[in-house]
Amino acid sequence: MTALSSLPSSLQQLVHDALERIEPRPGHEDIGIITAVGNGVARVRGLHHIAAESLVALPGGVLGIALDLDEDELGVILLGDDAHLSAGQEVRALDRLVDTPVGDALLGRVLDASGTARDGRGAISADTRWPVEREAPPIMARAPVETPLQTGLKAVDALVPIGRGQRELIVGDRQTGKTAIAIASLVNQADTDVIGIYCAIGQRGTAVARVIDDLRDAGVMDQTVVMVAAGEDPPGLQYITPYAAMTVAEYFREQGRDVVLVLDDLTRHARAYRELSLLLRRPPGREAYPGDIFYVHSRLLERATHLRDSHGGGSMTALPIVETQAEDISAYIPTNLISITDGQIYLSPRLFRKGLMPAVDVGRSVSRVGGKTQLPAYRAVAGDLRLAYSQFEELETFSRFATRLDEETRQQITRGRRVREILKQGRLRTLSVPEQIIALQAANLGIFDPVDVEAVQDLAECLRQHALPRLDDLAERMAAGESLETDDWDRLETVLRECAEQWRNGRGAD
Structure with a gap:
């Protein structure tokens, strides 16, 4: 006797009708198995048809990015907590690249790179998502940097001028006022139509909260997006956060608007990428950084530029921040970024200790765009x-x-x-x-x-x-x-x- 025949006739008819309504839909799903997991990365076997930088779904709603495509297995960096993950669990390919929400709905909000709100004001209603990795604009689409970006600081606007579309590095030792200069640049746009984006990478929660309070007090929070990867977040989330912030900035730039993007800071970003690379067993190079650390930052900052009118005419000004130790401006990561950017604002701890703030060292600071962006x-x-x-x-x-x-x-x-x-x-x-x-x-x-x-x-x-x-x-x-x-x-x-x-x-x- 089958299980169906043992049911009452009325239930048998209901089951029979339900089975008749089922339409088989053959499909293909790429499934792999976790072989090892820990410290924010996982090794996965299977998933033979996945592309680099693609998203995968792990148990418990955790997302990951396929970063290493080896012959036998994948190296996946995790964007969530790995405490409940273990070897033997299934992993599914999502058939899309890692992306982030974009749009005007992000203005005035605090979120992470995945689009999860961090300000307690409910979900963000952004219908459009763009990949976090995008090609930089070609040379012929770029316009000269000629329009000034006023920071409101005499030491910067007069001696180290910044133009819209420029990449100006802010460099200095810890606690010398690097973030204050960047935030002043955002605050000074209160009476303009410039969009501000503040990207915090590995910062303490209290430091980010202080920045948000400053932006609110200055009345510029409604024209600013704050994207956060806290110090306690997985290194994978810290790694993709500046790319996601750059994508959000590109959305506004392609609407023909002017954007200021603060990346605070790329020292922590480099350390997060070094941690991931070592966990994925990539060969270490100088100071244990992987060999592509220069490319990681160059492909990020090359996306900041001023577009020609035929391409929308918008601009994105990047203000990356990097921390030095003992005034060593010739260290590995600072020199990489100095060679990528269009100048640097150097903050001297010697001047800071004397109370001369902003502690801009005029002799070591330079803007390679120069006076072309200054008002007469x-x-x-x-x-x-x-x-x-x-x-x-x-x-x-x-x-x-x-x-x-x-x-x-x-x-x-x-x-x-x-x-x-x-x-x-x-x-x-x-x-x-x-x-x-x-x-x-x-x-x-x-x-x-x-x-x-x-x-x-x-x-x-x-x-x-x-x-x-x-x-x-x-x-x-x-x-x-x-x-x-x-x-x-x-x-x-x-x-x-x-x-x-x-x-x-x-x-x-x-």
Whole structure:
């Protein structure tokens, strides 16, 4: 007696009808077996028809990326927790490359590379997903970098200018203000239509939360995407996060918009990739990094550029961050990134300890795009300023060993110390173009020279409050990128000297 015949006739009819409705659909599914797992990677046998960088599904909803395609087995990096995985379990190929959500729905949100929300505001409703690995735009699709990206920092905008579409490295020792400069660049876009993307790789949760608070307080969170791979996340997720952030930035760029992408930081990204490579038993090279570590970062940063109008006209400015140890700028990963990028902003721990923040070392910092991206007003004041400051740094070193200095040398040292003081800015206290030009031109004119170094910032604030309202028309032309005539510069000098004289008289009365 069969099991079906033992059922009541009514149930037999229901089962019979259900079987009649079944339509066999032959298909093919690529299935493999886990042979070993641990520390964020797995070895898998089978899956003979899978491509590199493809997604695989493991038990428990864990995703992985097929990274090593050996003859007998695969090396899979895991994007989730491997605690419940074990040898012998099945793995299925998903027949798609690793991807990430893109779209306007990501603005104002905090998420990881897989698209999982990290801000407690529910799932992200993004219908479009793009592969995290995409080809860089060809040379003929790229336009020259000519439009400035204002960071609001005098030491950067005047001396190390950044253009939209440029890749400018921020390099320095731990705790020297690298992230602060990058976040200031995002905060200064509050009154522009520039999209900001902050990518945190291996950062502490408190550090990321502080960045998010800064962006919210500045009112730019609604035009910013925060993509996070925390330090406790699997190294596989840390590895793909900057590529996913780059893909999100590319989506906005291809809509013809301007984007600033902060990668904080690529030192941790390199360490995560080194960890994965060693676990996958790849041959180690210098400092145990794999041989393709240069290519890992070059193919990432080559995707940042300014597109021609015929290709949408959008731009993506990349601000990667790298950490040095003991001011060793010639270490392996920093030198790799310096050779890939279009310049670097070097932050000196020596200046930081002196309280000179942002601690930008002008001598070691460079922008290979140069003055082509600067507004004309900056070009008029920055050349003399940089020359005077460079001469001062040399003279200050030698003056420590000299017993007597001639008057010209003493004057240069006096001017240089006040220039250094005027370049100081508080954390995230960004300034507009006219506010910066007024302070820098006052330094060029020697208006701060008779003033004690401790009072330079007070005089600069006085000039900002009283001189700027008298120069509304000039301020508009500076911000619009118009060149100022000789009469305009003479008028600016007159107003600055009058305001400085009033400030000195007021202090004398006090």
